[in-house]
Amino acid sequence: MKRTVAQVSVVLLVLALISAGSAAALGSPCLIKGPGYSFCAGFVSFSSYYLSVPFRPFQAVSGSGSQPDIVVSFSPYVAKVRVWANDPDFSGSRSRLHLATCCYFNTNYQGDGVPGLFSVETGSFLVGGPFDHVRLESANNDYLNWRVEYAKGKYDTYWCKVTSQTTQCGGVTATVSQFYQGSGFDAFQGSNNGTGVQAPIEVTFGFDLYKVWVTAVDPDYGGTRMEAYAANGTLLGTVYFDGDGTPGFTSTSTKSFASSTGIRSVKLIAASNDYVVWQGLTGQSF
Numbered sequence: 001m002k003r004t005v006a007q008v009s010v011v012l013l014v015l016a017l018i019s020a021g022s023a024a025a026l027g028s029p030c031l032i033k034g035p036g037y038s039f040c041a042g043f044v045s046f047s048s049y050y051l052s053v054p055f056r057p058f059q060a061v062s063g064s065g066s067q068p069d070i071v072v073s074f075s076p077y078v079a080k081v082r083v084w085a086n087d088p089d090f091s092g093s094r095s096r097l098h099l100a101t102c103c104y105f106n107t108n109y110q111g112d113g114v115p116g117l118f119s120v121e122t123g124s125f126l127v128g129g130p131f132d133h134v135r136l137e138s139a140n141n142d143y144l145n146w147r148v149e150y151a152k153g154k155y156d157t158y159w160c161k162v163t164s165q166t167t168q169c170g171g172v173t174a175t176v177s178q179f180y181q182g183s184g185f186d187a188f189q190g191s192n193n194g195t196g197v198q199a200p201i202e203v204t205f206g207f208d209l210y211k212v213w214v215t216a217v218d219p220d221y222g223g224t225r226m227e228a229y230a231a232n233g234t235l236l237g238t239v240y241f242d243g244d245g246t247p248g249f250t251s252t253s254t255k256s257f258a259s260s261t262g263i264r265s266v267k268l269i270a271a272s273n274d275y276v277v278w279q280g281l282t283g284q285s286f
Contacts, residue, residue, distance in 0.1 A: 025286055026210055026284060026285070026286060027040055027210075027284055027285035027286070028040070028116050028284070029114065029116040029117040029211075029213070029282050029283070029284050030116055030282065030283055030284070030285075031087075031116060031118055031184050031185075031280065031281070031282050032044055032203075032281045032282065032283055033184040033186075034046070034049060034186070034188065035049055037206075038206075038283070040209070040283045040284065040285050041205040041206055041207070041209055041283040041285065042205060042206015042207050043206040044203060044204065044205055044206060045203070045204045046188075046201055046202070046203055047190075047199075047200075047201055047202040047203075048190045048191065048199055048201055049188055049201070050188060050189050050190070050191065050192045051186055051187070051188055051189075052186075052187040052188060052189050052217070052277040053163055053194070054161045054163060054195060055147065055161070055187040055217045055218065055250075055277050055279070056163065056181055056186055056187055057084075057086050057145040057146055057147050057181070057183065057185050057186070057187070058070075058145060058146060058147075058162070058176065058179055058180060058181050059144075059145035059146065059180050059181075059183060060178035060179070060180060061178065061180055062180050062182065064143045064183070064184065065143065066138070066140060066143070067138040067143065067144070067145070068178055069135055069136065069137050069138075069178075070135070070136040070146065070176060070177060070178050070179070071133055071134070071135050071136075071176070071177045071178075072133060072134050072136070072148050072162060072174055072175070072176050072177075073132065073133040073174070073175045073176075073177070074131065074132055074133060074150060074172055074173075074174055075132075075172065075173050075175070076130075076152070076171075076172060077100055077129060077130030077131060077132050078129060078130070078131050078150045078151060078152050078172055079127060079128060079129040079130065079131070079151060079152060079153055079154040079156070080125075080126070080127050080129070080150060080151040080154065080156070080159075081097050081125075081126060081131055081134055081148070081149070081150050082122070082125045082148070082149045082150070082159065082250070083095040083097075083107070083122070083123050083125075083134060083136065083146060083147070083148050084120055084121070084122050084123075084146065084147040084148075084252070085109045085120070085121045085122075085123065085144050085146060086118075086120055086144055086145050086146065086147065086185040086279070086280075087112075087118050087119060087120075087143075087144050087145075087185055087280065088109040088110070088111040088112070088119070088121055088139070088142060088144045089111045089112060089113065089114065089115045089142050089144075090111045090113070090139055090141055090142045091108070091109070091110055091111055091139065092139030092140065092141070092142065093108075093109040093111070093137060093138050093139045093142060093144060094106050094107055094108045094109060094123075094137050095107045095109075095123050095134055095135070095136050095137070095146075096134065096135040096136075096137065097126055097131055097134045098131060098132055098133050098134065098135070099128075099129065099130070099131060099132075100129075100130045100131065100132040104135070105126055107123030108123075109121045109123060109144075111139075111142065116282070117213065117282055118185070118213065118215065118254075118279070118280030118281075118282050119254065119280075120215060120252045120254070120279075120280070122252075127154060128154065129154070131150075134148065136148075144185075145183055145185055147161070147162070148161075148162040148174075149161050149162070149250060150162070150170075150172065150174060151170065152170045152171050152172050156170065157248060158170065158248055159248065159249070159250065160172065160174070161250075162174050162176060164176075164179075165179040185279060185280060186279070187217050187277045187278065187279040188201075188277060188278055188279070189201075189276075189277040189278070190268070190270075195275045196275065197270075197272075197273060197274075197275070198270045198275065198276060198277070200267050200268065200269040200270075201267070201268045201278070202265060202266075202267050203265060203266050203267075203268065203281065204264065204265040205263070205264055205265065205283065207264075207285070208230075208231060208261075208262025208263060208264055208285075208286065209262065209263045209264075209283045209284060209285055209286075210258055210259070210260070210262070210263070210284050210285060210286050211256055211257065211258040211259075211263070211283070211284040212226070212228065212256065212257055212258075212263055212266055212281070212282070212283055212284075213254060213255070213256040213280065213281070213282040213283075214226060214254070214255065214256075214266075214268065214278055214279075214280060214281045214282070215252050215253065215254040215278065215279045215280040216241040216252065216253045216254075216255075216268075216270075216276050216277075216278060217250070217252050217276065217277045217278065217279050218250050218251060218252075218275065218276060218277065219241045219242065219243045219244070219251070219253055219270070219271065219274065219276050220243050220244060220245060220246065220247045220271075220274050220276075221243045221245070221271040221272075221273070221274045222240070222243050222271060223240070223243075223269075223270075223271030223272060223274075224240065224241040224243065224253075224269065224270050224271045224274065224276050225238050225239060225240045225241065225269050226238070226239050226241075226255060226257060226266050226267070226268055226269075227266060227267040227269065228257045228259060228263045228265075228266050229263070229264060229265045229266070229267070230259075230261050230262060230263070230264055231262065231264040234261075236257070236259045236261060236263060237257055237259065239255040239256070239257050240255070241253040241255055241276075243271070243274075252279075254280070258284075262286070
């Protein structure tokens with residue numbers, strides 16, 4: 001049956017409204033902080049959940065409100081410093097690496113512009129020095145926290161991680177003014193065996209999700225992946241994280257998977273013989 005132009009216009013308008021309604025029905029991205037209730041995913045269970053020690057971030061004070069500046073001091077001085085900002089949403093945050101007896105080298109973080117969606121930005125990756133401290137400054141209207149690594153010598157290949165208020169590593173003591181751990185950005189792992197091989201983690205959501213994001217911290221080799229499953233156990237798909245191919249050099253890789261069928265669970269699987277932890281698990285409901 002031939003349709004008139006007016007009829008075709010009505011059909012297209014209805015389809016457009018249906019499409020717009022479907023898009024509008026999706027919830028906002030929501031950080032899943034660990035086992036327990038999350039407003040975007042209901043009650044969430046983990047087959048195993050242990051906090052990472054080497055990659056656990058820190059902040060100045062407890063809570064997710066405004067954070068005072070943090071200073072990480074090095075004694076003796078160091079030649080290399082790396083800083084990660086966890087979940088900067090807006091511009092205004094920065095890390096300021098200080099060259100002893102001289103001046104600051106500033107790194108400004110742009111932010112992802114999407115509150116609720118986890119992201120990581122890297123900055124202050126400078127080689128030379130001597131650097132005596134780094135100052136970490138959060139924007140007034142944004143909650144984020146930090147990870148810091150350093151190396152004493154210009155040609156050192158091993159990076160020391162700041163894991164406590166006073167860290168001694170590589171012949172250097174790193175001291176943090178205003179130090180607190182325990183946040184929504186905590187990195188987690190599957191086995192309580194330090195930096196050994198990690199068990200896969202199965203995460204089950206209280207109801208179906210449309211999309212799931214997660215960040216793999218320090219994937220070195222290929223094979224680290226997230227598998228997504230429907231409520232009936234059907235494998236919906238697999239996404240692989242990017243390895244840097246360099247053990248001892250920290251990097252991050254963030255991937256996501258979406259399905260209109262509905263994601264009821266995911267499995268987070270590290271590559272064989274690779275120590276990988278996870279951060280920023282985020283869900284989006286229908």
